[in-house]
Each structure stands twice: as C-alpha cells, then as structure tokens.
Amino acid sequence: MTGAENGAGGRGGPGRARLWDRLFASDHVAGWLFVSPAVVLIGLFGVAPIVWSLIISFQQNSLDTSGIWIGLANYRHLMHDPAFAASVRRTIVYTALFVPITLFAALAVAVTLNRRLHGMRFYRTAVFAPVVTSTVATAIMFSWLLDPYFGIVNLFLNKVGVASQSFFQDPSQALYCIVLVTVWGWLGFAVVIYLAALQGIPRELLEAAEIDGATRWRAFWRVQFPLLGPTTLFLVVWLSINALQEFDEIYVITHGGPLASTTVVVYYLFQQAFAFFDAGYATAIAYVVFLGILALTVVQLLLGRKLVHYRS
Amino acid sequence: MNRLRIPFWVTAAFAAVALLILALCLAGCGSSKPSSTITFWQGYTDIERTAIEQSVADFNATNPGFKVQAVFAGNNDYALTKLRTALAAGKAPDISYQYGSSMALLAKLPQVVDLTAKVKEPAFDWNDFFPAVRLATMASGKVLGVPALVDNLALVYNKKLFDQAGVSYPTAQWTWDDFRTAAKKLTNSSAKQFGWAYINDGSEDTVWRFLALLWQAGGDLLTPDNTKAAFNSPAGLKAMTLLYDMANQDHSIYLDSGNDNYLNLFNAGKIAMLWTGPWDISSINAGVEYGVQILPGDVSHATIAGPDNYVIIANGSQRVDDAWKFLSWYLSPKEHLKFAIATGDLPIRESETKLPDYTNVFLKKYPADAVFVANLNNVTKARPNIPAYPKISADLGQAVQAVLLGKLTPQQALQQAEQQVNADIAAGM
Numbered sequence: 001m002t003g004a005e006n007g008a009g010g011r012g013g014p015g016r017a018r019l020w021d022r023l024f025a026s027d028h029v030a031g032w033l034f035v036s037p038a039v040v041l042i043g044l045f046g047v048a049p050i051v052w053s054l055i056i057s058f059q060q061n062s063l064d065t066s067g068i069w070i071g072l073a074n075y076r077h078l079m080h081d082p083a084f085a086a087s088v089r090r091t092i093v094y095t096a097l098f099v100p101i102t103l104f105a106a107l108a109v110a111v112t113l114n115r116r117l118h119g120m121r122f123y124r125t126a127v128f129a130p131v132v133t134s135t136v137a138t139a140i141m142f143s144w145l146l147d148p149y150f151g152i153v154n155l156f157l158n159k160v161g162v163a164s165q166s167f168f169q170d171p172s173q174a175l176y177c178i179v180l181v182t183v184w185g186w187l188g189f190a191v192v193i194y195l196a197a198l199q200g201i202p203r204e205l206l207e208a209a210e211i212d213g214a215t216r217w218r219a220f221w222r223v224q225f226p227l228l229g230p231t232t233l234f235l236v237v238w239l240s241i242n243a244l245q246e247f248d249e250i251y252v253i254t255h256g257g258p259l260a261s262t263t264v265v266v267y268y269l270f271q272q273a274f275a276f277f278d279a280g281y282a283t284a285i286a287y288v289v290f291l292g293i294l295a296l297t298v299v300q301l302l303l304g305r306k307l308v309h310y311r312s
Numbered sequence: 313m314n315r316l317r318i319p320f321w322v323t324a325a326f327a328a329v330a331l332l333i334l335a336l337c338l339a340g341c342g343s344s345k346p347s348s349t350i351t352f353w354q355g356y357t358d359i360e361r362t363a364i365e366q367s368v369a370d371f372n373a374t375n376p377g378f379k380v381q382a383v384f385a386g387n388n389d390y391a392l393t394k395l396r397t398a399l400a401a402g403k404a405p406d407i408s409y410q411y412g413s414s415m416a417l418l419a420k421l422p423q424v425v426d427l428t429a430k431v432k433e434p435a436f437d438w439n440d441f442f443p444a445v446r447l448a449t450m451a452s453g454k455v456l457g458v459p460a461l462v463d464n465l466a467l468v469y470n471k472k473l474f475d476q477a478g479v480s481y482p483t484a485q486w487t488w489d490d491f492r493t494a495a496k497k498l499t500n501s502s503a504k505q506f507g508w509a510y511i512n513d514g515s516e517d518t519v520w521r522f523l524a525l526l527w528q529a530g531g532d533l534l535t536p537d538n539t540k541a542a543f544n545s546p547a548g549l550k551a552m553t554l555l556y557d558m559a560n561q562d563h564s565i566y567l568d569s570g571n572d573n574y575l576n577l578f579n580a581g582k583i584a585m586l587w588t589g590p591w592d593i594s595s596i597n598a599g600v601e602y603g604v605q606i607l608p609g610d611v612s613h614a615t616i617a618g619p620d621n622y623v624i625i626a627n628g629s630q631r632v633d634d635a636w637k638f639l640s641w642y643l644s645p646k647e648h649l650k651f652a653i654a655t656g657d658l659p660i661r662e663s664e665t666k667l668p669d670y671t672n673v674f675l676k677k678y679p680a681d682a683v684f685v686a687n688l689n690n691v692t693k694a695r696p697n698i699p700a701y702p703k704i705s706a707d708l709g710q711a712v713q714a715v716l717l718g719k720l721t722p723q724q725a726l727q728q729a730e731q732q733v734n735a736d737i738a739a740g741m
Contacts, residue, residue, distance in 0.1 A: 063396050143571050149504055168569050255513040255570045258713055274393055276702050277417060
C-alpha cells in the first residue's frame with residue numbers, strides 16, 4: 001500500500017471505511033473478482049470432476065448408490081483383464097497408424113497448397129471442410145461409402161477387378177477403416193498448421209539453397225523440413241493425445257465391433273461406465289489412460305528437445 | 313511507479329456482477345419446485361410427445377389439487393443414465409420412463425418406489441394388463457414400475473419383392489424351413505437384394521432376435537433360477553445353426569452394422585423381410601406395400617417383447633401418492649386407448665381391445681397393429697431381470713456376431729458364450 005492510496009480513503013468516517021476502501025483499492029481483490037466467475041466454472045466443471053473421479057476409481061461405484069471403498073482393487077483387476085489389454089493393443093495400433101499417416105499426408109498436402117495458383121482458396125477451404133464437419137455426419141457418410149454391399153467404394157473396386165471388401169463388417173479390416181475415416185477428418189487441421197509454418201519460412205533460405213545448387217527435393221528435406229520441426233513436434237503431440245482418446249467414429253459406425261475389433265481403450269471405458277454401470281472400474285481406466293498420455297507426451301517432448309531445431 | 317487506481321464504483325460493480333453470476337450458478341443447481349407440481353420425465357419427440365403433453369393437460373384441467381409437468385428428458389436410450397445421475401445429484405423427477413431391460417439395475421436403487429401393494433388396488437385392475445407387460449415390471453420379486461409401452465417382434469415383408477420372386481406371402485404357420493427357403497429365393501446377389509436383415513453390432517439389438525429364435529426352438533437363456541447359462545443346448549445349437557447357414561451358405565442376410573441402414577434398404581426394395589416392431593412401421597415409406605405376419609416357428613412361434621415402464625421415485629409420500637394418482641388415471645383403459653390412437657402404440661390392457669374405439673378407430677388407422685396385438689399372445693417369456701443381464705447380453709452378442717460372420721461354428725460360439733455368461737453371473741452375485 002502506498003501513501004497515496006491511504007490518502008484517498010476519505011469517504012465516510014475513518015477506521016472501518018478506510019479498511020473497506022483499502023480492501024477494494026487493492027489489485028488483489030479486484031483481480032480475484034474479475035476471474036472469480038471463470039474460477040468457479042473451471043473449479044465446478046473441471047477440477048471437481050477430476051478429483052471426484054480419482055476418488056471413484058478407488059471404489060466399487062455404480063454412480064447412484066454411494067460407493068464402497070475397495071482401495072486399489074479396480075487397478076489390480078485392470079492388470080489382469082485380457083479385454084483391457086486387448087483394447088490397449090488396439091489403441092496403440094490405431095495411434096501408430098493414425099499419427100504418422102496424418103502427419104505425412106498433411107505435409108504433402110500443405111506443400112502442394114503452398115503456392116500461388118488460381119482458385120487456391122477453394123482448395124484450402126475444401127481441405128479444411130472435414131475439420132468443421134460434425135464427426136457423426138462424417139461417420140455416417142463413411143459407413144455408407146464403405147458399406148460391403150451398397151457402398152460406392154466396392155463398386156469402384158469391382159470395376160477395377162478387385163473383389164468386394166467387407167470393411168467395417170470384417171474384424172480384420174474395421175480398425176484400419178477407422179484409421180482412414182479419422183485421418184480424413186483430421187487432415188485439414190494438420191494442413192492448416194503446416195501451411196502457416198511453411199509460410200513463416202523466409203524465402204532467402206530457399207534461394208540460398210538453390211544458389212548452392214540444391215535440388216528442390218533436397219532443399220525441402222534439408223531446409224524446409226528441419227525448420228518445420230517445432231510444428232511437427234506440436235502436431236505429433238496433439239494428434240497422439242487425440243488418437244489415444246479416439247471414440248466418436250467408433251461409437252457411431254461400429255459400436256466397438258465386429259467382434260470387439262474396434263474396441264479401443266476409451267470405448268472400453270465407455271462400455272464399463274454406461275453399459276455395465278461400473279463407474280469405479282471405468283474411472284480407473286480413465287486414470288491409466290491419462291497417465292499413459294502424460295508419459296507419452298513427456299517422452300515426445302524430451303525427444304523433441306533433442307531432435308527439433310528451433311530457429312533463434 | 314504509477315499503479316492503476318480502480319475507482320471504487322467499478323470494483324463494486326464488478327463485485328456485484330461476479331456475485332450475481334455465482335448466485336445464478338448456485339441457484340441453477342438448486343432450484344426447487346412447489347410440492348403441488350410433480351415432474352414426469354419422458355423421452356419422446358414428435359407424435360408421442362404431443363400425445364403425452366395432451367394427456368397431461370387433460371389431467372391438469374380435470375384434477376385439482378396438484379399439477380403434473382411433463383418434461384422431455386432426452387432420448388429414452390439414456391433414461392437410465394440420466395435418472396441415476398439425477399439421483400446422485402438429488403434432483404430426480406417423480407415419474408420416469410424406463411426401459412424394461414433396466415429394471416434389474418433400478419431394483420438396486422432404494423429411491424425407486426416398490427409398487428407391489430399399489431398395483432393390487434382393485435381400481436387399478438392389474439390383471440387386465442397383458443402378461444408380457446406385467447412380467448417386465450418385476451425385478452427381485454417386486455413390482456417396480458407400471459407398464460408404459462409394449463411391443464414385440466413380428467415379420468414385416470415387402471409384398472412387391474415376394475410377387476417378383478414368385479414366393480407366396482408368409483403365413484402364421486410358416487416354419488423355419490419355409491422362412492429360410494423364402495429368404496434364399498428372395499436373395500438376388502446381382503440385384504443386391506437380400507431376403508432378410510440382421511442387426512449385427514453385437515448389442516441387445518443383435519441378442520433379442522436370437523432370443524426369439526432360441527425360445528422358438530424350445531430353449532432358454534438361463535436356468536429357471538437364473539444362476540447358470542442354459543442356451544448351450546440342442547435348441548441353442550439349432551437357432552445358431554439357422555443363422556450360420558443363412559449367413560454363410562445362403563448369403564441371404566444383409567448384416568447391418570448397427571447404423572440402422574436396414575430400414576432405408578427395406579424402403580429401397582433391397583431387403584424383403586425384417587423382424588421388427590411397431591416402431592419401424594411408421595418409418596416405412598408410403599409407396600412400399602408391406603405386410604405383417606407373426607414370426608416363423610419351430611417348436612413354437614415365440615416372440616420377444618420389449619416392454620417399457622414408468623417408475624416412481626420416492627420424493628416424499630405426498631408426491632408418491634400424487635404420482636400414483638396420475639399414473640392410475642393415465643393408464644386407465646380409456647385414456648391409454650386415446651394415447652394409442654394418437655401414436656400407434658399397442659394397447660397394454662386386454663380391456664382396451666374391447667372398447668368400441670379399438671375396432672372402429674385404432675385398427676382402421678393402424679391395420680398392421682392387429683398382428684402385433686395378436687402376437688402379444690406369443691410372448692411367453694421375458695429376458696431375465698438380473699443385474700448381470702447387460703454383461704450376459706454383451707457375451708451373447710459377440711457369439712451371435714461370430715456365427716453370422718462365420719468366424720466361429722455354432723458349437724464353438726455357444727461353448728465360449730456359456731463360459732463367459734457363467735463367469736459373469738458368478739461375478740455379479
């Protein structure tokens with residue numbers, strides 16, 4: 001408190017009014033009042049459920065009756081649950097395909113779109129459109145495109161002499177079809193990020209490479225690609241976090257099937273919570289998924305620190 | 313250092329706004345209704361919603377003392393989840409629409425009112441309700457709800473496709489062989505036309521059609537005391553074999569992955585027969601000429617009902633009494649028939665079918681419903697109302713799916729499912 005502020009507290013009598021004035025004149029109070037609606041909302045809908053679900057994960061809890069404390073039993077059950085292990089394996093396969101495919105496809109598309117061409121705005125909008133399309137609409141569209149009997153994809157395959165495929169109806173194909181659907185949905189997002197990064201690379205660097213006799217291919221991999229490092233790292237982290245939580249398309253198209261072949265870990269969690277009403281087990285899975293994502297992100301960021309070149 | 317001085321009134325204004333927002337947040341979660349209004353959660357849109365709201369308005373106009381408020385609580389598929397969440401939050405309604413398959417889980421909730429004594433009031437005339445619907449209100453030996461809706465599976469067929477293939481229409485005497493032969497004849501791979509459609513997502517939608525087959529063959533899902541699987545039997549094998557042969561030899565089944573494409577395909581003339589209920593009838597296009605017949609039979613022509621219930625939540629004895637008073641009126645033969653005429657829902661009481669408006673208005677408006685009503689007599693069994701049912705359903709769903717996809721033989725699938733079901737029942741005890 002400065003003397004100037006004390007001096008301003010002349011309203012009303014001394015003593016109480018001065019304290020009142022001082023309190024309200026302090027930036028702390030004003031600051032907290034400014035943020036209090038946000039703090040209350042985040043606390044109520046963010047922090048409280050996170051803490052609460054941690055508590056539930058130590059209980060046998062069906063959401064309605066108050067839970068029974070069972071310590072780590074849910075977590076122990078998890079270690080020996082073959083269906084959970086299988087869902088984790090599927091999630092890993094899914095992520096290992098989804099992230100690199102999206103990344104490389106987006107890079108290729110972004111480089112293609114990073115030039116001055118007539119109608120480029122249209123192409124850029126077209127590439128971004130799937131991102132702002134509802135995932136449910138996307139999923140329903142693909143379930144028709146890839147329908148084993150009536151889908152247009154099989155029609156084309158038949159035209160070029162390939163036998164009809166079962167796609168979402170075939171346990172050995174369904175997960176890969178989900179990869180395809182989600183890559184399509186996420187591509188535009190990654191393209192936009194890459195495009196912005198590409199446009200931030202100074203032309204002089206490419207010109208210098210050209211003068212030094214580098215081919216375009218070489219200039220791309222030796223100059224542009226390293227400069228995109230921070231962007232690539234961001235996308236790897238972001239796409240991985242989302243891939244590990246894949247749910248919507250599976251919920252709409254396959255319901256985790258056929259024969260559980262698309263039951264990834266979050267879908268398994270959903271089943272436990274909302275089909276079998278085992279909230280304790282479901283929240284335990286949620287916490288394991290959370291720790292898994294956290295660990296993967298830390299590893300990615302540490303690796304990134306070594307591999308990524310940051311322009312100063 | 314020149315620090316920003318915020319005038320007193322600005323700070324005070326922001327404090328007031330912040331407090332107001334806080335108060336609204338808290339008030340929003342804690343609003344309470346006067347006890348003279350009871351809340352009725354329902355999950356319908358369209359015609360049913362209008363009909364429900366009309367009934368409630370009629371009741372409110374003629375019954376002084378308390379009011380009923382019908383609230384759309386979101387799709388019925390989530391009614392159980394919503395009710396449980398509302399109970400956890402202490403904000404439950406007085407009446408809630410619930411699926412019959414949820415009764416065992418509802419039985420575990422102390423807040424759901426036991427209606428065993430109330431339904432025996434002579435004025436309620438409990439035995440007037442069809443046996444299938446009464447059965448579905450029971451769990452743990454108690455009556456925990458009153459019937460809200462009943463339906464069942466019947467054979468719905470596209471007449472034009474039968475005519476084109478030169479197959480005579482299904483009769484009430486059709487056997488499984490008749491059904492299989494017809495499905496095969498109605499399948500035309502070059503025209504991408506299928507005899508039958510089966511929902512193959514492994515959900516309850518997959519399972520309940522299999523249960524109908526199992527019961528037709530004389531089998532059952534569990535032992536009478538609900539302690540062990542009983543479907544790995546000659547009857548179970550017969551039912552699974554029919555599905556296996558039709559899907560993998562005849563290729564006469566369109567396997568729907570659970571996104572309800574089958575109905576669009578039925579409308580497009582690509583699927584000749586469905587095993588479905590009254591709820592799909594309203595979605596059949598006007599131009600499609602269809603017929604309805606009871607399911608084909610083996611030992612019997614058993615079908616399965618999917619009855620839904622209204623449950624009452626204990627929010628104080630006065631409110632329970634009011635809720636009961638409303639439901640008794642709402643489910644009286646005259647009122648329910650009015651509702652049925654508005655919506656095409658089936659009658660839930662035997663006496664409704666004796667009222668003049670049933671023949672003169674209801675059957676004229678919904679001719680297909682005559683078969684569904686008659687078919688209620690083929691509902692002789694119900695799914696076991698035990699807490700392990702959702703898991704049993706999931707196990708069996710996987711088995712049926714494996715058979716339809718030809719990944720397991722009927723014998724293997726039944727054995728595997730039997731082991732899982734027995735383990736789930738044991739774990740649930």
